[in-house]
Amino acid sequence: MTVAIEVDSLSKRYRIGQYQAAYGTLRETLVHAARRVTRQEHQRAAQEIWALQEVSFNVPEGQVLGVIGRNGAGKSTLLKILTRIVTPTAGRAEIRGRVGSLLEVGTGFNGELTGRENVYLNGAILGMKRREIEQRFDDIVEFSGVERFIDTPVKRYSSGMYVRLAFAVAAHFEPEIMLVDEVLSVGDAEFQRRCLGRMEQLGNAGRTVLFVSHALPAIAQLCDRAIWIDGGRVVGDGRPADVIATYLHQTHSAGTERTWPAESAPGNDLARILAVRALPHDGMPPGVVDVRKPIGVEITFRVLRNGKPLFPKIKVLDQEGAIAFNAMDIDRRWLEQTPPGDYAATAWIPANLLNEGSAIVEVAICSLDFPKLEHHAAVYEAISFEVLDPSEGDSARGQFSGQWRGVVRPLLEWTCERL
C-alpha cells in the first residue's frame, strides 16, 4: 500500500516569552547577558517547550486518521508542520500528493473584491489552478447559494453568505490529502457540521484524511484509525474505539476528587476553584456510583473580591465526549454580587439520569454577562466517575441485561390505559 504521509521523528521546539533573546537583538542580548551574570539563566531551559517530540507515524493512502489529545498536546503543531506553515526543529516528513486543509476556509478573502473575484483569489491561495477554478466556478456559486450577489464586494455580505461562499470554494478543492483541524476552525455549528460532512465524503472517496478534533464521537465514527498525542509524543495508536477508550481512561482517571493549593488554583482574579469531588455512595467502591441514587458533585471555590454575581456550573460528558447536559445553580442568592469568601456548592445529578459508563464532569464558576456566560474559573475534565447499575430490576433497564445505549437513561413515568 502506498504511504501518503510519512512522519519520521518530527520534533518542534518553541521558546516562550524570551523568544527574541535567542536571536540577539542588541537590547535583548544585553538583558540576557545581565541575566547570565546574575545567574538567572536557568530560566531559559524552563522557557523552552517541545511541542512535538520524536513523533513518527505513517498514513497509508486512503486512510482517515484521527488525532486526539488534550489542548496543548501538540496536535495543532503537528498539523501546522504538515501544512508547512511552520518548520520542524528536527525530523522529517514526506507527503505524497496535493495537500488541502479545511483550516484555510476563507483565507485571503478580500472585502473589497467581489464574490466572483474572491473565488478566484481564494482558489489560487488554496492551490487550485485557474483552469480548475474556471471549470468548477458554476458549481461553487450554485453550492454557495449567493448567485445574486456574486458581483457584489464581499464586505457587503452577511457573515453567513461569506462563510458559505468560502466553504464552497474549499469544498470544491480536491486534494489527495486533506488536513482538518476542527480545533482551529472556530466556525459556527453549521460550519463544523459541513466540515465533518466534507471530511466523511473525502474519506469515502478514498482520499487520505488527517483529522484533528476534540469531538471524540466524530473521530470514532469517521476515522479508520486514531493516534493520541500527549505532551508532544504519540502515546496511542490503533482502532479509534480502543484509542479513545484508553485516552479517556488515562485523562479522566483524574479520580473522583481533586484539590488545588490556593496559589495555583485554577481561576482568575475573581474566583478560583479549590476542590471538586464526587460524593461517595455507601457500599460502592470509590469512583463508582449507583445509577439509582442521586450523584453529588461538590465544588469548593473561593471568591477573591467583590465584582460580579457568580454561580457554579457543571457540564457532564459521557465517555465519548458527548455532552450529557449543562447545569448551573439558578438560586436567587447568586443574583447579587457574591461576597468574597469560600463556598462549597453541591450539584445533585438526579438518580436514574446518566447512563452506565464513565461520566466526566467539567466545573466552572461563571457570571452572566449577557449574552455570554463568562467563565472565571473552569476545570475541564475535572473529575470522572463510573456509573454502575447493580441490575436489580428497579432501574431504567428493568429486567433487561443487554446493551443499553444513550447518553442519558432516564426512568420515565409511563401512563397506559386499556382501550
Next chain:
Amino acid sequence: MSRTETALDEERTAPDAGNAATAIPATAPGGAVDVESAARLVVIRPASRIPRLDVGELWHYRELLWTLVWRDVSVRYKQTFLGIAWAILVPAFTALIYVIVFGKFANFPAGETPYPSLVVAGVLPMQYFASALSLASLSLLSNLPLVTKVYFPRTLLPLAGVSVPLVDFVIGLPVLIFLMAKYDTWPGGWEILTAPLFIGLAVLTVLGISLMLSAVNVRFRDVRYMIPVFLQVLPLLSGVMFAVDQIPEKWQWILSLNPMTSVITGWRWAVLDASPPHPGQLALGVAVAIALFVIGLATFRSSEPRFADTI
C-alpha cells in the same frame, strides 16, 4: 460508538454526520485528479542553514503570484473618488512642487534638458520605488492571515509588492510623454530600448531592500516608521531634482552608491536623450543593487522558517 456494535436498539444506525454529507456537492469527490500534482512529493525538513532561492518552486506558484498582483492592483484604488487617476496625479503634483521649489527658487542644475521633463523623468521611477518599498516591506504583515494559515513561498509577497506599483508607473507615463511633446525632447534613438533595463534595475534594488525589511518587520515593527524617513531623503540622494552630471564629480560617485541614481540618470538618457550615465558610476550602482538583492534574499530566506512563529 463503533458501527460494528451489535446492539439490540437499532435506532442509532444513522450517524449524525451522515445528514451533513447531503449538504455537500455530489460532484466534489472522485473528480479529475490533477495529473501534475499526482506525482508531487513534498519533503518537510528543518530549515536548512544555507538560504537559497528555490526557483522551481517559485515557478510552480507563478499563478499565485499573478493572482496576488492582480488582487492588489484591483484593490488599490477601490473606494477612491478619483480612482486610477491618482497614478497620474501623484507624480504630476510632486513634479510640480519640485519644479517650483527647486527649479524656480533654488535653481537646481538641469544640464541641457528642460527642467520639468528632467524632474518628471526622475519623479516617475522614484514614485515607483517609494510605492514598491512601502508595499513590499510591509507585505508579510499585511498578509498576516495568509502567512499564518497557508503555505506558499513567502518570497511571493514582496515580489508581488514590487510588481504592483509598476502598473502605476506605466499609467503615469503620459505625464512624461506630455512634457516630452511640449518641450520637444524626444528619445535620441536606440537608447530608448535600454529604458526597461533601468526600470529593471529599480525593481532589483527595491526588491533587495524589501526582502530584507519585510523579514525584519516580522520581528521589529520599527520598519513602518523608518520607511517614510528614508523616502524623504532619497529623492535628494538620487538626483530626482537635478542632473547628476552637473554636480562635483566626487559627489557623483558618492550618489552612485545609491542604485536609484543610476536608474534615474540612465532612464533620462534613454527617454529624454539626456547625457549618458558614466559607465563606472553605472557599474557601481548595478553592483550595489546586486549586493542588496543577495543580502536581502539571504536575510529573507534565513528568517523565513520562523515567520509564522514570530509574526
